[in-house]
Amino acid sequence: MTKIAVIIGSTRPGRRGANVAQWVQDASNSHEAIKAGDATVEIVDIAEFGLPLLDEAMPALFGQYRNEHTHQWSRTIASYDAFVFVTPEYNRSVPASLKNAIDFLYHEWSNKAAGFVSYGTQGGVRAVEHLRTALAEVKVADVATAVGLQIFTDFTFSDPTNPLDPGTVTPGPHHEPALHKMLDELIAWSGALKPLRAEGAAH
Template identity: 60%
Template sequence: MIRIAVIVGSTRPGRRGESVANWVVDTAAALPAVIDGRVAVELVDLAAFDLPMLDEPVPAAFASYAHDHTRRWADTVAGFDGFVFVTPEYNHSFPAALKNAIDFLYAEWHHKAAGFVGYGIHGGTRAVEQLRQVMAEVKIADVHTQVALSMFVDFTFTDPADPTDPGTCTPGPHNVAALGTMLDEIVAWSAALKPLRAPAAEPLSV
């Protein structure tokens, strides 16, 4: 079975990312590969891990983790074959919490596939472009198709004038189609890369 994690990349109170991630998981449930049990798509919420700012004394490439929170995060990431990163755009980039979570680990990311669901005024496109550069460094193959959700047309708000209203993710048909294509690409690449993946994090040899 191919396991895909949908990672909620924002930990901000009142974030919209949780609604977006739930939409991704719910939409993925209709994929034939998920229905017949060949693929599992699961939600992974960074907020549930309560990671501090990177506090490991040894670089992640050595896989010598001193803290329980790092080992818990490493075990979670190691168990997946691919990822969907759900990210807002903060000041032309993606959230610090997501970069911090990526930086905690190294080998656990290797030889896996990833796709991106961005959201924001500009659809999170600039955040995704920066994430693609980070993916290359941790040896993740990022797929071409991505989803860009606009705050103006892809969310429904109870009170549009209330900045604390997170709203509900209600994407149009073209974004549903794009997500389906992206998930198919992630599954295909995750399966293709499987022979290269180590069974567990391997420390760097020196």
């Protein structure tokens, strides 16, 4: 079975990421592999781990963690086979909270697959491009298909003048098929990389 984590990348108050991640999980439930029990999708919220700015003395490559928050984050990420990163775009890149969370670990990410669901005024696509580059360095295989939600067309707001209104995710009809295609790719790549994960765990 392929375990997929939907990682909420933003930690700011009023964030829209939690609603987007919930849409990802709900829309994934109709995917054939998930309905058959061959894959699972669970939400992982960076905000719940209380990660400070990177405070480990040793580079993550060595896996010599001294802080309990790092150990908790390590155990969580290590337990998954693939990831869907939910990210907004901040100043043409990813939130600092997401980049920081990636930098805490190394082997826990390695030889796993990742897909992306981004959101923003331009769909968050520039954040995804930065994220692909960062993940390549920790040996994550990113899949081609991604979902980019537009703030003005894929969300509905009860008070459009309130910047803290996270809105309701109301994606266009083309987004769910794209999400399912991304899941197909994630599951296939995760399976292909399984021998490498097993080899890494044996050392």
